[in-house]
Amino acid sequence: MRQWRAIGWTVTGAVVAMAAALLVAVGPPQAPPVRTAAGHRWITDDQGRALVLTGLNTASSAKSRPDGLPWIxxxxxxxxxxxxxxxFVRLLIQWRNVEPRPGEYDDHYLAQVAERVRWYGARGxxxxxxxxxDVYGPAVKGNGAPAWATEAEGLPVAAQGQWELTYLExxxxxxxxxxxxxxTASRDLRGHYAAAWAHVARRFxxxxxxxxxxxxxxxxxxxxQGPAFEAGPLAALYRQTITAIRAVDAGSWIFVEPEAVSANWGLPSALPYLTDPRGDGGAARIAYAPHLYPLPMDLGAGYTGDAARWVDRTLASWREQTEKTARRLGAPVLIGEYGLDITLPGAPRYVAKVRAMAEDMGAGTAYWSNDPGSWxxxxxxxxxxPLLxxxxxxxxxAIAGDPLSYAWDxxxxxxxxxxxxxxxxxxxTEVYLPARDFPRGGVVEGASAGFWDAKSRILHITSGGAGPQGVSVRIRPKA
Incomplete structure (x- = not known):
């Protein structure tokens, strides 16, 4: 979801209590220390290169369309x-479309998803x-879960002007x-969920x-809520689903998210270390994918004045807690969602600040979203x-080695x-150079430029003569 707008009233009650509990959260032993130059792991491709993933979420429209497919x-x-x-793209799919009836999977739907995957894959x-x-599923005015897997026991779900409040119904x-x-549900719903994921993973x-x-x-x-949820039911579902996926797919990355209402605001997570039972004996491929929506922006503020100062404190806390959790998981980081209505004051400056922070962290990003409009x-x-x-x-x-740092000045x-x-x-090593900054491509200092693909605007760099400290390149616009 985009944000928990208009639930600021909970900050003085349940969320404060949750925050206090999270501060003392503990879990099973963490992963061994990561031995990389930057001190954290990286998502890698099949060639072993470290990936710097940036892209969009595609798309919010998939949540409301009956076919579960994005507008694109x-x-x-x-x-x-x-x-x-x-x-990179974070492509939304819906459980209700994957498993419309208990134990029955819609392979026509997955074929349509595969067609859209092909569109992206053909472009690298x-x-x-x-x-x-969001809000569980359509049967309780949300999206995601099928009606047959929604056991509300007849309790009411009133329509809310702010959809996030429906979580509390x-x-x-x-x-x-x-x-x-x-x-005690009438079905093993978590078992169905894990099996549905296994069916998707077998397909892809x-x-x-x-x-x-x-x-x-x-x-x-x-x-x-809080540590009791993250270290309990959530971790249990993740372990069950990871095991189910690994039975059919030993190589793909698996991304896990923390509890949203706390981690989105920069509060600690109690998500414990998760073992990756890869059948091929390779290193664990589990990544941490939290979202970032500072509370003032959830309440409709821009990035200016007191709100900006609050947001800056949130970003510092969010980074500290995210990196702490990633170390416990032994996982690379990808910001699965962040964003802001670009018409709000200071919004472009905020987005640029998050991107710069992600670069400093070595984290990938998926902006919310590609649905046409003010976001x-x-x-x-x-x-x-103005966001573009x-x-x-x-x-x-893609970086052909162990990354130390990267930054755009x-x-x-x-x-x-x-x-x-x-x-x-x-x-x-592949570097993207946009036309607005590098109209004729780039000049490389410190390594050998392999070739420049003007169509994709990708500059290929070979390591050349690496010194004892490795390779350090500077790329400036070609005159």
Missing amino acids: KEADVQREADELGSD YHVMLDMHQ PGTVRAFDNFWGNR ADDPAVLGYDLMNEPFGGSV APWDQSLRPT PVLDRPQPR ASARTLSVSWRPKDGVRGD
Whole structure:
């Protein structure tokens, strides 16, 4: 979901109590220390290169359409590739469409999803499939779960002007409680969910465009919140689903999210370490994919004045807690959602700040979302909004080694990337140089430029003569 707008009243009650509990959260032993130059893990491709994933969520429209598919056509994917240079998409899918009846899967729906995956794959994208839910499912005025898997026991769910408040309705809480096992449901709903994911993974295990699977969008615990939820029912579902996926797909990345209502605001997570039972004996491929929606923005504020100062404190806390959780999980980080109505004051500056923070963290990003409108790079007529030049940013896409750092200095018009060569890594380092900043391509200092693809605007760099500190390159616009 985009944000928990208009629930600020809970901050003085249940959320404060949750925050206090989270501060003392503990879990099972964490992963061993990560031995990389940057001190954290990276999402990698089949050549062993570290990936710097940036792109959009596609799309909110999939939540409300009966067919569960986003609004896009192939031409829209091409426009995104041309105008943004994205290399990643968080593609929303719906459990209600995957498993419309208990134990029966709609392979026609998955074939349509596969067609859209092909559109992205043909343009060099990495696709993460996201099993999306907001407010559980349509039977309780949300999206995600099928009606047969919604056991609200007849409790009411009143329509709310602010849809996020529907999470607090009695029927919604009861549906979540029956799913998580906080009560006794008539079916093994979590078993169905894990099996549905296994069916999806079996379909896409050999698709080279599919990077991995986001197990659940913004989990909500019903009547169980905080550490009791994250270290209990949520971790149990993740372990069950990871095991089911690994039975059919040993190689794809698996992305896990924390409880949304706390982690989105920069509060600690109690998500414990999760073992990856990969059958091929390779290193764990579990990534951490929290979302970022500071509370003032959830309440409709822009990035200015007191709200901006609050947001800056939130960003510092969010980064600290995210990196702490990632170390416990032994996982790389991808910001699965962030964004803001671009018409609000200071919004472009906020988005640029999040992107710069992600670069400093070595984290991927998926902006919410590509649905045309005030949150998107395009308006309803598909004309660029002020967001587009903020997102269309020079950056590495794939780094052929162990990354040290990368950053774009707009004032100096210089992209800096440094890494150490690593045994077993194949291929070139690939850098995206947008036309607005590099109209004729780039000049590389510190390494050998392999070739420049003017159509994709990708500069290929070979490590060349790496020194004892590795490779450090600076790329400036060609005169």
